[in-house]
Amino acid sequence: MAVDKKFIGKKYPPVEYEVCKEKVKEYATAVGDLNPLYMDEQKAQQSRYKGLIAPPMFAVVYTKDAVAQVMFDRELALNLPMLVHGEQEYEFVDVVRPGDVIVTEAYVADIYEKGDKDFVVAGGISKKKSDGSTVTRGKWTFVIRR
């Protein structure tokens, strides 16, 4: 059964995430990207960032719970065993650092069919809680085989 297009534009409650330096180190270690800007406080101090930063792809961590609301939405009722993550994009608007509290709002960006597959695109806009400035915009394309 095709996913109902009436859900395009549906918004979900904002989800907060506080970035912490130990989690950033854990993430950088797990993906094997040992850039001192993520790991080494002294070296990061001497850089143009004047302190530790999160890898841009750390967005995966702080946006996860917001976008999970789309995946597990009972109204959308996505057939999860048949779902694969088809595409991903992130726009990196501003630097994220340990200590930042990031608020992500997820929404249904698009729903369409191609062949025997349904495509559901979830969007997520992440902002700093402190000043409301945008840090990332993400798009997750889920492909559901029928």
Next chain:
Amino acid sequence: MAITAKIGDIFTLQKEVDKYRPIFYAGASGDFNPIHIDAEFGKMVGLGGAILQGLCTMAFVMQTVSEWSHDPYKVKKLKVRFAKPVLPEDTITITGKVTTIENSTARCELIAKKQTGEEVINNAYAEVDLG
């Protein structure tokens, strides 16, 4: 620091996926989907074992671009298509190529391949601020 880049420049990075990488990535990212941490489950659903999280492979692609740009936040956009699953003990080679430069932004087309030559990420690109 400005980046010197011209159309046709190529950069590359190789990443080895060890046996436990999906489990480390699950812990770091929170993605504990059984297809990533349970090889028997992965086989049962036809994936041939526990597969690496696509977003981990995307992080490899990001590392490739950010090592080239010498500054991770010069990368303004990254888009990928997950073409095939990556399995533990695969070796992934990521290649980027500068295809256009406009308004001090380089567009780099990206591809990630397994040791077999199979494409695991394609239709991928990054936009990098050269200023």
